Amino acid sequence: MIAVDWGTSSFRAYRLAADGAILDACASPRGILTVTDGDFAAVLRAAVEPWLGTERLMLLGGMIGSRQGWREAPYVPCPAGEAEIRQAMIRLDFDWPGQTWLAPGLSTRAHGVPDVMRGEEVQILGALGDLGQGDGLVCLPGTHSKWARVSGGRIAGFETHMTGEAFAVLRQHSILGRLMPVPEAEADPDDRAFAEGLARAKTAGGLLHHLFGVRSLGLMDDLPAAALPAYLSGLLIGHELQATAAIPGPVYLIGNENLTRRYARALELTGRVAQPLAPDRAAAGLHLLAQGL
């Protein structure tokens, strides 16, 4: 089969054996935001053309199933596992001898407020085998970090934290960035400043006050300019961890190596157990969803 993980800013495709082994893979920066003419079929064909002659099943997951994507596959409400997601997949028109399916995202609701994910649920399904008994708290750090509670192999609920995007917009567009070096000129992240930001997040005052501290620490020469980005990162990740601290047990991490290492360190510094998993589970998750199609 062909498995396609198509997100906002990236495109990844895999040719998989019947047992899920990856036979071929390709990646490009053709995320859905770059497909401004809406001709997703053409982008897909150009990428997977060599595989269309031999395969007969293709499954697409991620933001490609959103309102901004090829077609909207409505969110499936949690709790949801493999079966519920598979049942909500929709057929796409794509001219080849095989079948083309689009996977939906998930929604949940807590305190009357909805939350949504698209793509991360595929990664979580792909990682189920690594969670003991199929239970656990899974964190996918990133622009919009996802924290999912997995129970009996199904996603019981989840929370999104805007940590990565908050870091980026505060650094690029707020007064906090003015004292910082430009990202290109940045040296290795300052581990001590990161830990100080984490520790700060545990004190009273609230995030909006702690953020201004990034500026005043720089202004009063308590921290050198080069340390401020790491301090801000520690502060934001620290607030994310504070907000997710109520759930006991290890935190399974899925993400790129740098970010996973940073979150693992943050979890350990705040007294929790981090369990990093292999970085990319999209192919495994899509393979699981394709069973029985």
Place this chain on the structure above:
Amino acid sequence: MIAVDWGTSSFRAYRLAADGAILDACASPRGILTVTDGDFAAVLRAAVEPWLGTERLMLLGGMIGSRQGWREAPYVPCPAGEAEIRQAMIRLDFDWPGQTWLAPGLSTRAHGVPDVMRGEEVQILGALGDLGQGDGLVCLPGTHSKWARVSGGRIAGFETHMTGEAFAVLRQHSILGRLMPVPEAEADPDDRAFAEGLARAKTAGGLLHHLFGVRSLGLMDDLPAAALPAYLSGLLIGHELQATAAIPGPVYLIGNENLTRRYARALELTGRVAQPLAPDRAAAGLHLLAQGL
């Protein structure tokens, strides 16, 4: 005397009688950021020229005393009142028959992290007469909201919250703004959505999670696009109020009418007492500081 309140984005000058009554006033958008050639003297002279013949004392307060201003007047550490601030004022060279003084800002330190203000301390001194016994919690809402504890007529300490700037950068530069109407097209703020944002801030989850809710509430049609800015405003102000809730008693508000009304409503909705004061106390504060010069 001449009192000048010179901030980042605005310039205000007053001619005051011996008792502090305002005889003349002028204002312009020549904040210090617009004086790119550093010739602050020329901008000042152009504004207050007509008064230079009769007056003999001028006092400048606000960001004009910062590193980006005319000259840096080092921060005075809290606790600090009229006497400590007056003692730290510095003489400026300005060619006229009178004396020209520059007022310093204040610094404080809590949990090992510094905080700073420049200009707000002048407003607070100007409002002292309205605080019973010279004690109370004063809030100056804005881009960087200041919360100052006043005790015995002196500023004991304070906290800055980046509430207004966070609202602006999240709306203009993050994914949250994409579902919102452009600011120019905005109708009256939606009071109900504002109250919902405030209420949300009292629930668990943390600000970074609550922020993503602004998007998902819009995506899932729980809130119309036009209500999202007010909801975001309520959310941010709600988190600011949560973080400052430990100090009992009324909150004295100094700020422009719109913002003061919004904060007063937020305080009342969260069960606190708001005490709005007259909006601009800079002239009164500078007049107080000039006594005995």
